[in-house]
Amino acid sequence: MKFATKAIHAGVEPDPTTGAIMTPIYQTSTYVQESPGKHKGYEYARTQNPTRTVLQNNLAALENGNYGICYSSGLGATDAILKLYKPGDEIIASADLYGGTYRIMVRVFQEYGLKFKFVGLDNLANLEAAITPATKMVWIETPTNPLLRLVDIKAVAAITKARNIRLVVDNTFASPYLQNPLDLGADIVVHSVTKYLGGHSDTVMGAVVLNDEETAQRLAFIQNACGAVPGPQDCFLVLRGIKTLHLRMQRHCENALKIAQFLKQHPKVSQVNYPGLEDHPQHELAKEQMRGFGGMVSFTLHGDSLEEAVRVMESFQVFSLGESLGGVESLCTHPASMTHASIPKEEREKNGLKDTLIRLSVGIEDVDDLIEDLKQAIG
Ligand SMILES: *Cc1c(COP(=O)(O)O)cnc(C)c1O
Numbered sequence: 001m002k003f004a005t006k007a008i009h010a011g012v013e014p015d016p017t018t019g020a021i022m023t024p025i026y027q028t029s030t031y032v033q034e035s036p037g038k039h040k041g042y043e044y045a046r047t048q049n050p051t052r053t054v055l056q057n058n059l060a061a062l063e064n065g066n067y068g069i070c071y072s073s074g075l076g077a078t079d080a081i082l083k084l085y086k087p088g089d090e091i092i093a094s095a096d097l098y099g100g101t102y103r104i105m106v107r108v109f110q111e112y113g114l115k116f117k118f119v120g121l122d123n124l125a126n127l128e129a130a131i132t133p134a135t136k137m138v139w140i141e142t143p144t145n146p147l148l149r150l151v152d153i154k155a156v157a158a159i160t161k162a163r164n165i166r167l168v169v170d171n172t173f174a175s176p177y178l179q180n181p182l183d184l185g186a187d188i189v190v191h192s193v194t195k196y197l198g199g200h201s202d203t204v205m206g207a208v209v210l211n212d213e214e215t216a217q218r219l220a221f222i223q224n225a226c227g228a229v230p231g232p233q234d235c236f237l238v239l240r241g242i243k244t245l246h247l248r249m250q251r252h253c254e255n256a257l258k259i260a261q262f263l264k265q266h267p268k269v270s271q272v273n274y275p276g277l278e279d280h281p282q283h284e285l286a287k288e289q290m291r292g293f294g295g296m297v298s299f300t301l302h303g304d305s306l307e308e309a310v311r312v313m314e315s316f317q318v319f320s321l322g323e324s325l326g327g328v329e330s331l332c333t334h335p336a337s338m339t340h341a342s343i344p345k346e347e348r349e350k351n352g353l354k355d356t357l358i359r360l361s362v363g364i365e366d367v368d369d370l371i372e373d374l375k376q377a378i379g
Contacts (some may be wrong), residue, residue: 003062003177005247011057011249012239022230023054025236027324037350042322047224051232054119056207056237062176065209067216069223070235074172074192075100076228077206079108081137081168083218083222084215087113090134094121094151095351096144098170098192099340107206107342109308119152120351127159127180132316135163142179143288146335147352148273150282151298153289157185166215172196177249178290180209195326196295197337199241203234251364252295259360259374261295268378270302295323296357298335301378309356318369325361330370333359 001010015024026049031042034107040050052070071077078101087089092107095118105116119126121140138160142151153169153340158168168188169181175196181189191197193205210216223229230238253276260274275286276293286293301308313321319332323339333339336355345355362370 001061002309006058006061007177007245008243010061011054011247012203013054014171023051023236023239025232025245026050027232039370041355042097045232046227046229049229049232049235051239053234053276056233059176059191059193059207060209060243062245063182063209064116064180065173065182065189066211066213067220068207068209069216069219070193070230071206071208071223072228072230073204074190074194074206074346075104076151077190077192077208078104078176079228080219080222080226081208082109082114083226084218085109085114085136088134089136090115090117090132091137091139092117092119092127092130092135092138092226094141094144095119096121097141097150098145098172099138099169099335099342101139101141102214114194121156123148124152124159129158130164131163137168137170139170141173143168143275143286143296145173145295145296145355146273146333148280148294148298150154150275150285150289150304152285153179153181153184153186158188161185161357167305173296174251174290175245175326176291177246178253178294182209184289187212188215193238194324196249196252197242197245197326198238199245199327200237201324201327201329203230203237203241205230205234205238248364249295252362253292254366255364255370256295256297256318256362257361259370262374263297263299266374266378268301269299270304273298295362296359297362298357300354300356300358300375304354304356309358312377312379313358316373317362317376318365318373319377326357327361328364330363330365331361333361 019034029045033039056068082271119130166187169186186209191207259274263269263272274297319330351372
């Protein structure tokens with residue numbers, strides 16, 4: 001089945017009791033048993049919920065994986081994956097990481113004895129040099145937030161596979177419409193479903209998709225044992241959102257490319273980060289690894305004045321200033337003070353994240369209005 005058909009149909013069956021074409025919201029905490037232990041496969045809603053089951057199967061299909069497991073947020077999913085490890089285990093993560101992922105690693109799991117190394121993956125020799133016999137997992141994000149750099153998934157997978165190290169890819173920025181890490185050799189894909197998959201800025205959720213049965217069982221065990229499950233209404237909203245994922249992503253990509261091109265020729269703009277621009281250092285890799293370049297663009301202004309960047313962000317009329325991304329509406333973010341504030345300034349600057357960087361999540365509005373808004377705001 002091709003992507004658009006899977007987005008609408010995979011895992012979704014008419015409701016067996018009524019024929020309802022849309023998966024019902026099973027808003028229930030428990031299920032009646034005929035006799036103790038004799039039930040229809042559903043006992044308690046933390047453990048199983050039919051709305052969630054359908055969504056999990058749909059997500060697995062979109063990522064070409066065997067198992068999908070949903071959590072109450074993207075970080076809930078990250079938490080579950082980190083709980084696969086024990087004190088002393090080493091995890092290598094890319095230096096250019098979502099702030100919350102960095103925070104849960106360093107401020108939560110490091111306290112429990114897991115060891116983390118953050119490595120710049122622009123050069124894979126750095127990764128090879130960081131690996132030790134205790135290395136159990138490599139965690140990457142591509143494209144990265146907010147600098148839109150790419151990591152070569154196939155090349156990293158070749159290194160991890162040879163050493164029996166698990167490779168996790170955070171695929172939030174690309175969405176399964178643009179990139180399928182499992183097909184490129186990753187072991188686990190993780191999503192903040194909150195972003196493009198949900199797509200309408202109305203739900204917080206996370207998911208993992210994978211092929212290995214034993215790991216899937218452990219992650220499902222953690223889902224139930226630790227309890228970070230999404231509610232059925234949220235599962236319904238995401239199922240509904242996914243039905244237009246392909247259409248939304250097409251427009252996100254079209255609009256973002258036009259905006260990146262507009263910014264590129266703007267005399268006040270000093271740098272534009274977008275993998276779809278021909279002069280992006282990894283444009284060729286983007287063409288190979290992704291089926292489109294995504295909806296995220298970031299840029300800096302000449303002069304590197306924080307005041308000027310703040311003035312631009314305050315002047316937007318169509319772009320709203322807010323955290324998050326991937327919704328139908330355009331958002332702008334100031335990573336240094338918002339999404340990446342949990343990463344120390346020194347660490348941020350080492351990774352090339354300037355305090356003056358503006359990040360755009362380009363929505364699916366009319367691109368002419370978005371460009372007009374940028375024109376008037378930048379001045
Ligand atoms: C938002 C985000 C997360 C965290 O997801 P939540 O749903 O907010 O918990 C993880 N990774 C990336 C790349 C994100 O953008």
